[in-house]
Amino acid sequence: MLEIKNLHVKLADEDKAIIKGLTLTVPKGEVHAIMGPNGSGKSTLAYVLAGRADYEVTNGDILWNGESIIEMEPDERAAKGVFLAFQYPMEIPGVAGLTFLRTATNSVRKKRGQTELTTPEFLKVVKDRASKLNIDFDMLKRPVNVGFSGGEKKRSEILQMAMLEPSLCVLDETDSGLDIDALKVVSDGVNALRSPDRAMLVITHYQRLLNHIVPDKVHVLAEGRIQKTGGKELALELEQSGYAEFQGKAA
Amino acid sequence: MNVAVMKTKFEQSLTEQFNHVSARLPGGAAVGVARKAALGRFSALGLPNRRIEEWKYTDLRNALKEPLAVAVDDDTKVTVADLIVALGPLAHLEGPRIVFVNGGWRRELSNLEGAEGIEVAALGATLTAAQDKIGEALAGTTGPDNDAVLALNTAYMTDGAVVRVGDGVEVGKPLLLVFMRAGNEGRFVATRNVVSIGKGAAATIVEAFIGLPGSTAEGQHNSATEILVGDNARVTHVKIAADTGKATHLSNWMVGLGAETVYRGFQLNQGLGLARNQIFATYHGEGAKLDLSGLFLGRGTEHIDTTLVVDHAVPRCESRELYKGVLDGEARGIFQGKVIVRPDAQKTDGKQMAQVLMLSPDAEFDSKPELEIYADDVVCGHGSTAAELDTDLLFYLRARGIPLDTARSMLIESFVGEALDRIEHEGVREVVLEFARGWLANLGR
Numbered sequence: 001m002l003e004i005k006n007l008h009v010k011l012a013d014e015d016k017a018i019i020k021g022l023t024l025t026v027p028k029g030e031v032h033a034i035m036g037p038n039g040s041g042k043s044t045l046a047y048v049l050a051g052r053a054d055y056e057v058t059n060g061d062i063l064w065n066g067e068s069i070i071e072m073e074p075d076e077r078a079a080k081g082v083f084l085a086f087q088y089p090m091e092i093p094g095v096a097g098l099t100f101l102r103t104a105t106n107s108v109r110k111k112r113g114q115t116e117l118t119t120p121e122f123l124k125v126v127k128d129r130a131s132k133l134n135i136d137f138d139m140l141k142r143p144v145n146v147g148f149s150g151g152e153k154k155r156s157e158i159l160q161m162a163m164l165e166p167s168l169c170v171l172d173e174t175d176s177g178l179d180i181d182a183l184k185v186v187s188d189g190v191n192a193l194r195s196p197d198r199a200m201l202v203i204t205h206y207q208r209l210l211n212h213i214v215p216d217k218v219h220v221l222a223e224g225r226i227q228k229t230g231g232k233e234l235a236l237e238l239e240q241s242g243y244a245e246f247q248g249k250a251a
Numbered sequence: 252m253n254v255a256v257m258k259t260k261f262e263q264s265l266t267e268q269f270n271h272v273s274a275r276l277p278g279g280a281a282v283g284v285a286r287k288a289a290l291g292r293f294s295a296l297g298l299p300n301r302r303i304e305e306w307k308y309t310d311l312r313n314a315l316k317e318p319l320a321v322a323v324d325d326d327t328k329v330t331v332a333d334l335i336v337a338l339g340p341l342a343h344l345e346g347p348r349i350v351f352v353n354g355g356w357r358r359e360l361s362n363l364e365g366a367e368g369i370e371v372a373a374l375g376a377t378l379t380a381a382q383d384k385i386g387e388a389l390a391g392t393t394g395p396d397n398d399a400v401l402a403l404n405t406a407y408m409t410d411g412a413v414v415r416v417g418d419g420v421e422v423g424k425p426l427l428l429v430f431m432r433a434g435n436e437g438r439f440v441a442t443r444n445v446v447s448i449g450k451g452a453a454a455t456i457v458e459a460f461i462g463l464p465g466s467t468a469e470g471q472h473n474s475a476t477e478i479l480v481g482d483n484a485r486v487t488h489v490k491i492a493a494d495t496g497k498a499t500h501l502s503n504w505m506v507g508l509g510a511e512t513v514y515r516g517f518q519l520n521q522g523l524g525l526a527r528n529q530i531f532a533t534y535h536g537e538g539a540k541l542d543l544s545g546l547f548l549g550r551g552t553e554h555i556d557t558t559l560v561v562d563h564a565v566p567r568c569e570s571r572e573l574y575k576g577v578l579d580g581e582a583r584g585i586f587q588g589k590v591i592v593r594p595d596a597q598k599t600d601g602k603q604m605a606q607v608l609m610l611s612p613d614a615e616f617d618s619k620p621e622l623e624i625y626a627d628d629v630v631c632g633h634g635s636t637a638a639e640l641d642t643d644l645l646f647y648l649r650a651r652g653i654p655l656d657t658a659r660s661m662l663i664e665s666f667v668g669e670a671l672d673r674i675e676h677e678g679v680r681e682v683v684l685e686f687a688r689g690w691l692a693n694l695g696r
Contacts, residue, residue: 050646050650051646051650053642073655074650075651075654075658078649078650078651079652084650086647089647090643090644092648092662092665094664094665094666095662095664095665099661100648100651100661103653103657103661104648104651104652104653107651107654108652111652143665
């Protein structure tokens, strides 16, 4: 279970608060959506969960399975099962996709006390999972994300997610830059990972992703805190009414 | 006004030692004359210092204070087992191998199997046996006359490889020349290789400068390679200078390119206290392609200098330079790349890039590109960057569970990879990568 308690976050080198008292619980087996206007702190929340150093938690706590993770390094969190699918996956020239996937997979397996995959084992798994995401295996021989289209980058993120077998998946604007076909492939990939042992937090600006990844709950994030929580129908209401009613409230 | 500059202890010693060792240095009368003349030049010039523009970042006069005894007829015991340990990743490289210990050819450590098509002889023996004209030619260089380091090389060279690949001969396996530093006392070692590649021939030559583990960390190696590449030949020429921290490595490559040749030179520097790598490349025929690349890895107070002079003397030639450096601690890297395009050298195409990854705020990188262009129809460019590891990329890798050390190594490896990719021979490229990985594995320790 993910428990975010009265979380306050600011940029590490500026005093401006971005998240101001956010409280949220996502039980295992559930998918929660976070929706909100631009600048509401959605991406900050994603980065803070993954442990990016540019942000500083000034108050509150984040518990994953009862354990506080806010002092943990990003790789420790990954080993504990936290996975962030980036809104803008980065290009890593000179590092082949397969090398990257194998190093990552075996790093977390080692930390989790599982045996590391041998090359043939790894290749078998990665081929299988890549084909389900319509990822051409040859693409993985190329440097990570270099020259990939927006859709290819997002599929590559979901493949990484599938390989690392996380227990907490955070998807940051996974729908941005995707056409309808790509959206379907990515959503199918995410849905395939839904399981009673896995919690998911889907961050999005638009409702359309939630037609494909149907959430158990929807939270509205604005002004750095959760303003409203409801079922999946809340997403449709927001599509009609917009976020105006949640903005300017705190002031 | 004539200002008499006081000789340093080093300069004085290297001038005086000549009288004691000259009788034991190989070569007939003509070589002796060339040696003496070279010593005279060194004595007059003194070691280069910061007041000489080409040496302003590498003041040898200041850096080399303590003289070492000149190595002649060295008989330090080295076994085949020792050699294998010292070779490290190079031990697996398939191909003929010639081994020099403290500047002397060791027959029992060398293996010329697989050298079909290559004629190889010891420079020392060749100098001794040669008639005066040949001796004179071997003692001469196409490098600059006013280079004190090169003058010292001529004065004191004991041995090296004389290599000839005949016209049209394609040699598949790389020829490995190993120069090993061994023993409990630091030595001043001077070696020279003279390489001639025939027309339409193809060859890969690797020079390796290594230390025998357990030996003193002191040592100075003054090395020179003259390489003349015939028309239409293809050459890969690699230097691996990988030592253990304190040694001084002074090196000169003089490269002459025939028409339509493809010459790829690569130099790896790591674990050297002080290094100066000079390459003088001159085009003799049109349509030649020169590709110089390298990787320098520095930590502690190491000082690594690469200085290139590429002389486009004829039209329609191409030059590419790509150097990558990784500097930690207070290490200092220097890249000087001079490209001369002579008035007749129209349609010259030159590109130069030097990029350094700074792992410490106390590291320093000095980059000095120099384009001297006298022709009007040319394309020439240069660039230079110094950057830290990308923290966003580090975060991305770590968010995928990759520990910090591994993530750093992966990013550094990806940074240097572009330069390593310039090495055409896969086996050699793998060896260079293994050396670099060994260096990276000890980062921050």
